[in-house]
Amino acid sequence: MQSQNPAAETLAISMRGVRKSFGKFEVLRGADFEVRRGEVHALLGGNGAGKSTLMKILQGVHRPDSGEVVIEGKRVDFSSPHDAAAAGVGMVFQEFSLIPSLTVARNIFLGREPRRFGVIDDRAMVRRAQEIFDRMGTDLDPRVVLSDLPVGYWQLTEIAKALSVDARILIMDEPTASLPYTEVEQLFQLIERLKEQSISVVYISHRMAEIERVADRLTVIRDGRTVLTGKVSEVPPEKVVETIVGREILQGLSRDTSKVIAGEPVLSVRSLSSGDRVQDVTFDVARGEVLGLAGLIGSGRTEIAQSLFGIDRIAAGEVLVDGRRVHIRRPQDAIDAGIMLVPEDRAQQGLVLSHSVRSNLLLPSLGRLRLGPLINDLLGRDLCKRLMTRLQIRSSAIEETVSRLSGGNQQKVVISKWLGLQQSGNPTRVLILDEPTKGVDIGTKTEIMQLVLDMADEGIAVIFISSELQELLSVSDRVLVLRDGRIEEELLRSQIPDEEALQLAVQGVH
CATH class of the missing domain: 3.40.50.300 (P-loop containing nucleotide triphosphate hydrolases)
Structure with a gap:
């Protein structure tokens, strides 16, 4: 008509x-x-x-x-x-x-x-x-x-x-x-x-x-x-x-830098090389510190994360957690050492989309919820409810298929499953977040960013990877700038006056 x-x-x-x-x-x-x-x-x-x-x-x-x-x-x-x-x-x-x-x-x-x-x-x-x-x-x-x-x-x-x-x-x-x-x-x-x-x-x-x-x-x-x-x-x-x-949200994120304990590295990476991208990378992350990784796509940010979590093979170098050398050949080795990863591609690497919210939340913790050959369902349900409450995961039920959740709630599930390990006897020492706010709404983004700071305040060493430079500036204590698989600069947050300055560093312009 x-x-x-x-x-x-x-x-x-x-x-x-x-x-x-x-x-x-x-x-x-x-x-x-x-x-x-x-x-x-x-x-x-x-x-x-x-x-x-x-x-x-x-x-x-x-x-x-x-x-x-x-x-x-x-x-x-x-x-x-x-x-x-x-x-x-x-x-x-x-x-x-x-x-x-x-x-x-x-x-x-x-x-x-x-x-x-x-x-x-x-x-x-x-x-x-x-x-x-x-x-x-x-x-x-x-x-x-x-x-x-x-x-x-x-x-x-x-x-x-x-x-x-x-x-x-x-x-x-x-x-x-x-x-x-x-x-x-x-x-x-x-x-x-x-x-x-x-x-x-x-x-x-x-x-x-x-x-x-x-x-x-x-x-x-x-x-x-x-x-x-x-x-x-x-x-x-x-x-x-x-x-x-639908409400006023945090206009600025509060960072309590006093919680960062200088000289106490939880994670030490020495001369790490992997694949054809990461070359001779060395850095430390202290307890309670948020270390930002900045760089263009292909700079090696994600490859470092995947190497530390056992997805990519480490060709040379060593990784130490609390001063003890750990051998990471697969993700379970990283988990046993207290290194957890929130991957960039949550659908392919972070979730089992056909399974329930409960199954995804409990997947890393199953070994610690066993009573002999059986799973303690009561403890599992209680853990799920506590995690969903803490991160405000919106779901009709814990048995809802995770693929039916919004992108922001799916991301909260990915993060929550590692917090579940924290509460079931295998504390997270190092949490690596690769583009954790990708594809989520502004409100959820703010919640995730504040959660990053909360986890750092609890003593977790956090590695934060993001293409959003303002996010890096909001939460990082230090920023490593990567190009071609190498660390080109290390900047304290106080040395970065604004987003433009960080962008120039990423592009190699001074």
Whole structure:
């Protein structure tokens, strides 16, 4: 049905009173969302707020139970993503939906390859891909195999894939999550070019600095309802954060540096080398200290973490815990030594997604909950409840499948399982957190950051890895700057005046 409202003609998207339930759980409770033509509109909300479900309705993955969806003046009722694509809606996913072994052009037109006499026409495919890149203002050879390119070009390929179906509306879900700092600005410049072509962008991100840099307007969803819409320039960031969370949150994190005991290293790493990345790394971490690791993607941050936890093989060097040399050949060796890891990829390495919250929380502690051949279920349940209360894990029941939780609550489960070990007789001496706030909402991020400080105050030695430089500055006592698998600088927090100074150190600019 064609809209009769002239003002509506300037809207690319109009969603009114959208409701959606899954079983008895009502995810969307009358949400409203509008995007004008040629604007970047940030969609914000905590994990579980309903923004993903709203976008899946716009993308044709789900159908609303009630409400109205209007695209470019026409009321629509998508029954599949194909319907949405035909109406000009494209999606750029946070996790790449690409095949590394194929060329850029083949990835763009995968499943829609142009054919001639029944055979894939590679020349036509490359030509059409080049036309899209010219439109994007991007210098990228469509004939190159994707795996030979830096990750920033993977993101550009995803965007070109969406534009190849003549998308006039682009949904970008955490588009900078996998990008190194140097390539983020390139993405923002591309978004500006898309705006000039009257393409509308729905920008989903947890990073307020990005919202302020790239978005024209913003909408906040909480508990399935729209609670705030306005111009980015007119809504203070602290108001946005409070609206997302539904309460005032910590504006600054408090660090009690007196708890750091100088000269008492819990963890000592000497001349560590592993794989083809980590080379001759030496450092100490004291009891109650938070040591930040800063560096670009590929600098060796994650590889150090994986080596210390027994995932990557240590080729040379030694690791000491409380002055005693430990031999780490597998994760269980690290756990026995009191070294625990919260990995960057929680879904693949931190959780068993098909198992319950209870099973995931108790997995490392099972050996200490045994009564002969049996598990003491009463003790296990009590431990689960205490952990869920401490970290405020939102779940309908401890038997709920962990895959059904929001990203922030999943991350809390990953952290909690090591705290469970703490309470069941194998205290954590060293906790390594690799990108612990990746993909979580602002409120949960603040909770995790405060938890890091709390654990340090309890005497745990913490290694904190993050691409978010402000996070490193908020919690770290010292920061090691890595490049090409080596420690290039060691900086006390007092030596880093601001985020820009740390960024220059990471980039090697002085």
